[in-house]
Amino acid sequence: MNYGICSNGSRDTGYETAIRVADIIASLGSVPVFEAGMDEVCPNLKNIPGVVFEDFSKTSIKTIISIGGDGTFLSKVAKYRNLDTEFVGVNLGSIGFLNEIGYDNLENDLKQLVSGDYNTIDRTQLKCDVFNKDGELKGSSVCLNDIIIVRGAKPHITTLVLAIDGQIIERFRGDGLVISTATGSSAYNLSAGGPILMPEMKDIIVTPICSHTLNGYTYVATPESEIKITLEEIETAPMICPDGRDFVDLQSYDSIVITRYDKVLKTVCLKKDGFFSNVRKKIVQRGYFYENR
DSSP, X not given: OEEEEEEOTTTSGGGHHHHHHHXXXXXXXXXXXXXXXXXXXXXXXXXXXXXXXXXXXXXXXSEEEEEEOHHHHHHHHHHHTTSSOEEEEEEOSSSOTTOOEEGGXXXXXXXXXXXXXXXXXXXXXXXXXXXXXXXXXXXXXXXXSEEEEEOOSSOOOEEEEEEETTEEEEEEEESEEEEEOTGGGGTHHHHTTOOOOOTTOOOEEEEEESOSSSOOOOEEEOTTOOEEEEEOSOSSOOEEEETTOOOOOOOTTXXXXXXXXXXXXEEEEOOOSOHHHHHHHHHHHTTOTTTTO
């Protein structure tokens, strides 16, 4: 089996964790594969028995192993989501909601991975299309976590018209909106007061950011729903960020159409603990004051 290994050099100092992961994978009789050019970035990788340096799209990869934080995981998903592969993360970040493997249990978790003793989760992704006022497509993007529409550099309230399945729900005034998958429900959506959904769920969440109203409702739409957000005339354009990435520049009367993407993303699930138990542990690690309860 081939295992693709991607590491964030700003977190993985000297790529020490990447080397360790590759050594373990090789010792278990599988092939560690690094992205082409990594042998020049980190020459020590060439000392690993059987290591391969090749574009992941040119070889058969069983699982892509992302080493870093949640941001690293999302960036690798963005790059390789169209490959027929699974994803798993080694957490070197602060929280790591998306990363299944802990550094302290690296060898045991990798043994479990290579042995095939795990489940997979089919995670819903979202497709985002942005149109100008004349209905012309400005850009498309796909995300695993969320799409954030948030006010621009100036602290002005932004006005957005929200429609679900062709029905106008409200004229929203505030800092913006989070449109989230179940996977992203424990990210910005949670900070904005939205619900946490189990990762297998396919619903789409729409949560206001600092709503200037007495009723700051979150909406949960069906997997088949179309979410449409239209900008009114604006002085300062809000920003739109799919999974934290830069996207198109928004202008007055642009519309943003969000639907479920037609392909799920498979992630590895090694842990036997329940989802909400893991969420609580992650929040405790961040310093949540309920940690002693």
